Amino acid sequence: MSALSTDPIIAIATAPGRGGIGVVRVSGPDLLAWAQSLCGQALRARHAHYLPFRDGQGEVLDEGLALFFPGPHSYTGEDVLELQGHGGPAVLRRVLEDCLARGAAIGLRLAQPGEFTQRAFLNERLDLAQAEAVADLIEASSAAAARSAMASLSGVFSAEIDALSERIVQLRMLVEATLDFPEEEIDFLEKYQAADRLDAVTATLDGVLRTARQGLVLREGLHVVLAGQPNVGKSSLLNALAGEDVAIVTPIAGTTRDRVIQQIHIDGIPLHIVDTAGLRETEDTVERIGIERSWAEIARAQVILHLQDARHPDDPLDAEIVRRLPAGTPVLRVLNKVDLIGDHTAALGDPARVPAGVLASGGAGHAEVLRISAHTGAGLDALRARLLRIAGWTPGAESPWLARERHVRALEATREHLLLAREHASHSDQVLDLFAEELRLAHEALCEITGQFTSDDLLGEIFSRFCIGK
Structure with missing residues (x-):
């Protein structure tokens, strides 16, 4: 376990950018005398004091609330001072710099990412799982x-x-x-x-x-890559799943030259959907670079949706794509554009022609086939449900x-x-x-x-990913 630093630390604790309120947070041992000198008045524990924030020359930098939390009954387990003022970047920076200048005598320094929460952990205010939950709460996307x-x-x-x-x-x-x-x-x-x-x-x-x-x-979601030949509807499917036009769609093959990433939620589960360039042989230099990036993205996928045109389910170029897909990665064969197939083509026993949204055996190279129409939305609910099952999520069983x-x-x-x-x-x-x-x-x-048996290296890795001020 790394030794707990006793240097007083300071940081802007609110998110970057403009806001109605901004917070400058200070933590360290025995801060009361310094905090009262900074604020120019006595501070009662856990009491909001409305006052002007003055610099060392008496100029008013801002006005707002000062709150003092004596340790060990504070977030970090140390004395904590919070100055809550207006949320403009310039004014927060002025307050921060003034505090640093006036705190030089006590060794005040800028906090490292996650250092406030790390101190809470080392002072046994939180265990490691709880400390990680602080970052997870901030980053929660649903x-x-x-x-x-x-x-x-x-x-x-x-x-x-x-x-x-x-x-x-x-x-x-x-x-x-x-x-x-x-x-x-x-x-x-x-x-x-x-x-x-x-x-x-x-x-x-x-x-x-x-x-x-x-x-x-629930925390990390699923990394899903849309792969297939040009003009099979990958971008249309991305737009349909996202509920908005995030990718350009045209009848021209090769429209998508580089990956397009969109996060969507299904029953609260984040899915990171990646649209890729159509896979084919090409002499176009830019398109070829896009295809190389597509294969790199496919290699990193947790799930691959192999899109095909439902009108041409046995295209030999798709068989070549299947041969190049990484072994061990779940692949769902998705036959798109079923709205362009008439009823007279429906034939029992052919997985390419069973009703939209119904899974069928996919034959060699694919475990199953799903028929959809990105244009009309047919089969999309079944696709969403299947993605959740592949992710290992049980619908209705929200993780506690x-x-x-x-x-x-x-x-x-x-x-x-x-x-x-x-x-x-x-x-x-x-x-x-x-x-x-x-x-x-x-x-x-x-x-x-x-965190009872945790290496210093792991602690450094965990807390370094926190935002500064938390």
Whole structure:
């Protein structure tokens, strides 16, 4: 764990740009005397004082509210002063610079990104999962994500982790005590029903892991790439999903030369939809660069929607595209422009001609086929639903808290160690020292989530991604 810096820190805590209100925040130990000198009057704890913000020469820079929060009952656990004035960048900068000049004697410096929240974590005002939830709440792109981030910040996720941790600790205590008395090892598993207790912990962990995966989808969404030949309707589909004209659509093949990215929400889940240049051989230098970028984007995709013209479902160029798609990435074959196919073409057994929105077998290279019309909207609801299922989202089962990739990895590592412990318990020789070691590793992996066992490098990576002033 990195040592807590005691330097007083300051930053503008509100977002860049103009606003009705702007906040300059200061945090550090023993700030009361300096804060009262700065404000020119006595400050009552947690009381809003309306006053002018004057510089060292007495010139009024702004006027607003000064609030003083004495530690440890503050956001950071230290003394905190907030100056809440007008939200213009120039006036906030003047107040900030004056505070820095007048705070030189106490070592006041600009805060690093996330340093206020890092101090809250190091001063045990928040655990690591709660600290991350602060950033998640700020970045939430939907009401569902904001609700779940607030739940994480309130400690709902941490409480589940702590409860699991306590159950593993109880098992560890029993094992460690038994190891001190070797003659009792043989009876340990039966006497304390250790195997059954371990199975119960694993079952609870599985439930937390399922919820965490839902929370991860809610936080990060899904990276979806639209791929296919020119003029199959990729840009039209992007516009239809987005509900606005974000991409240029013309009958001219090759209109899209570079990627177009749009975030949409389906049931509160963010989907990052990427429209790419049509895939074909070309002598056009600019278009060729766009196609190269398309393949690079396809390589990074979490889901690929391979769009084809429903009138030409067996085009050999599409077969060539399928051969080049990355292995292991889910691919959904989408036959667009079904509105241009007459009823006389409907034929049973042909997945290209089943009703719009109905999934069918896709044959070699594709798991399934979906027929849509980006122009009329036919089949789009089925496409949205399928994307949610691919993302691992269960409709109507809103995650009670957000999760990050590192949380899911830690839970998966915990589960792996618990399963290994169960395997040792099943052996006839019942090697308790190995059983105990796997329980220890499971406990450490689980506690990485809340920050009890967390490297300095990880802390630096996490907090460096916060905005300055938070």
